[in-house]
Amino acid sequence: MSLFPITFKSTAVALVLLGSTLVSALSQAGVMLGGTRIVYEGSKRDASITVSNTTPAPYAVQTWVNTEADDLNTATPFVATPPLFRLDPRKEQMVRIQKVPGNLPEDRESVFYFNAQEIPVAGKADENTLKIAMRTRIKLFYRPAGLKGSAVDAPGQLRWSLEQVQGKPMLVVNNPSVFHVSFIGVKVIDGGKSIEVNEPKMVAPLSSQRYPLPGFSAHSGDVEFSAINDYGGYTEPRKVALNRAP
Numbered sequence: 001m002s003l004f005p006i007t008f009k010s011t012a013v014a015l016v017l018l019g020s021t022l023v024s025a026l027s028q029a030g031v032m033l034g035g036t037r038i039v040y041e042g043s044k045r046d047a048s049i050t051v052s053n054t055t056p057a058p059y060a061v062q063t064w065v066n067t068e069a070d071d072l073n074t075a076t077p078f079v080a081t082p083p084l085f086r087l088d089p090r091k092e093q094m095v096r097i098q099k100v101p102g103n104l105p106e107d108r109e110s111v112f113y114f115n116a117q118e119i120p121v122a123g124k125a126d127e128n129t130l131k132i133a134m135r136t137r138i139k140l141f142y143r144p145a146g147l148k149g150s151a152v153d154a155p156g157q158l159r160w161s162l163e164q165v166q167g168k169p170m171l172v173v174n175n176p177s178v179f180h181v182s183f184i185g186v187k188v189i190d191g192g193k194s195i196e197v198n199e200p201k202m203v204a205p206l207s208s209q210r211y212p213l214p215g216f217s218a219h220s221g222d223v224e225f226s227a228i229n230d231y232g233g234y235t236e237p238r239k240v241a242l243n244r245a246p
Helices: none
Strands: 010-017 031-033 037-041 046-053 059-066 078-081 084-087 092-099 110-120 130-143 159-165 168-175 183-190 193-196 207-212 222-227 238-241
Touching: 031 110, 031 130, 037 046, 037 092, 046 059, 046 084, 059 078, 059 092, 084 092
Parallel strands: 037 130
Antiparallel strands: 010 130, 031 046, 046 092, 059 084, 059 110, 078 092, 110 130, 159 168, 168 207, 183 193, 183 222, 222 238
């Protein structure tokens, strides 16, 4: 059985130089989230996630929800509470996400992004050091009440095929379900050879996604993939035959 590696990223979004040019060593993020994704069930009043400070230093934490474009101009129908708070050493804070009036599809999931940015609290001992404001960004899925089917079954409904686009081979995945499917790994197998898709993008409900396959010359084969579930874990790898697109 093959396994795909899991990666999780925090983004350094701001550098603040305090005092002279002396720089301290960079460290990992001190603020951690209690999950790698949030599922907001439309039948509930809100969703929540725990934010923890794993260090001996205090932080200020700012939270908000935005779109995949990661801009500050597009409004979203979600509010994170509290939006700004102090998080003392080794403490945690529950952040709640509430939906406000706004038009969202009721026949499929929608996806947004929850952001938690840590802001180091500067003291006298921190002069002449470089401070980094780390931001962690995870998917927030809004799942309307009454959707047909199950997110658990969505990966098994995917349809995979090969396609030529301007003479270049492409792997095509079609998602007929009303749920998003995220991947931890996707690879195409032809005999004893395999090509792994580089950072395969999530496929949205009732839509398709295309992935380049440089160097793949076969007209058939199998695809092996593993999807991420609601809890941030991943499914057992599935292996299915590829169809040849017309």
